Amino acid sequence: MKIKGIIFDFGFTLFYFKDVSLEKYLDCYTRGLQKSLQHLQSMGTSFNNEFAQKFARHFNERRNFFFKESLKTKNEYSTIYIFKHVFDLIVEQDVINAINGDEEIFLRKLADIYHSCEEEEWIPFEHTRHTLEQLNKKNIKMVVLSNHPHHSTIKNLLKKFELDYYFDDVITSAKFGKRKPNPDIFRHALEKIDLGDKANECIICGDEYADIKGGYQVGMQLFLCKREYKFPFEREIDIENYITIRKISELLDYV
Numbered sequence: 108m109k110i111k112g113i114i115f116d117f118g119f120t121l122f123y124f125k126d127v128s129l130e131k132y133l134d135c136y137t138r139g140l141q142k143s144l145q146h147l148q149s150m151g152t153s154f155n156n157e158f159a160q161k162f163a164r165h166f167n168e169r170r171n172f173f174f175k176e177s178l179k180t181k182n183e184y185s186t187i188y189i190f191k192h193v194f195d196l197i198v199e200q201d202v203i204n205a206i207n208g209d210e211e212i213f214l215r216k217l218a219d220i221y222h223s224c225e226e227e228e229w230i231p232f233e234h235t236r237h238t239l240e241q242l243n244k245k246n247i248k249m250v251v252l253s254n255h256p257h258h259s260t261i262k263n264l265l266k267k268f269e270l271d272y273y274f275d276d277v278i279t280s281a282k283f284g285k286r287k288p289n290p291d292i293f294r295h296a297l298e299k300i301d302l303g304d305k306a307n308e309c310i311i312c313g314d315e316y317a318d319i320k321g322g323y324q325v326g327m328q329l330f331l332c333k334r335e336y337k338f339p340f341e342r343e344i345d346i347e348n349y350i351t352i353r354k355i356s357e358l359l360d361y362v
């Protein structure tokens with residue numbers, strides 16, 4: 108059967124994280140938060156050291172809370188949402204006024220800075236561009252579907268490496284509000300490429316349970332792109348009919 112569309116996961120499918128480890132991930136977030144706080148402090152005297160520490164404490168506490176919630180509910184709580192939550196919780200109105208009224212832009216900027224350290228670490232696999240080029244020549248529609256709490260991070264990275272051109276759409280849990288494997292986000296991705304009723308003629312290609320399980324629930328063809336690094340607490344895939352590949356270039360043998 109001719110393949111009409113492919114949904115690609117982002118992390119460890121199209122891109123990899125340099126020298127990946129859980130510690131390195133966490134360190135990126137710690138440094139990112141410090142940079143966001145510096146930005147806050149640059150806004151004026153109300154944002155003193157004491158305020159920054161209080162902000163960091165609340166942010167980390169809320170982030171952990173919402174992370175656990177997202178595992179339970181499969182809802183995404185974006186970084187912008189968490190910043191807003193902390194703002195509403197601890198920031199006085201006169202301070203908010205100092206932002207000049209445009210809270211949304213301000214919160215987005217904080218989230219951009221928060222993810223900036225992480226953003227420096229993601230790079231495409233060497234075979235990614237060539238594979239996308241070949242698939243594009245076959246007129247296969249392609250979408251990126253990522254569980255990520257900040258939409259701009261994924262958009263920026265695709266643009267930075269000039270890969271955005273190959274994709275009909277970029278969908279993130281941050282923007283959609285639900286995380287893979289929730290089938291709604293997969294249906295949404297298929298509808299975006301007008302293949303909502305042709306899931307069985309489309310491939311999901313990703314490196315983990317959430318990708319395979321979600322694709323399975325909507326009736327897609329399943330490709331697990333096997334990752335070398337194993338994260339702690341990873342969920343085993345409880346579905347049988349998927350194909351395992353080592354890199355996305357192997358998809359070219361199937362389409």
Ligand SMILES: [Mg+2]
Nearest residue numbers: 116118119314
């Ligand atoms: Mg992934």
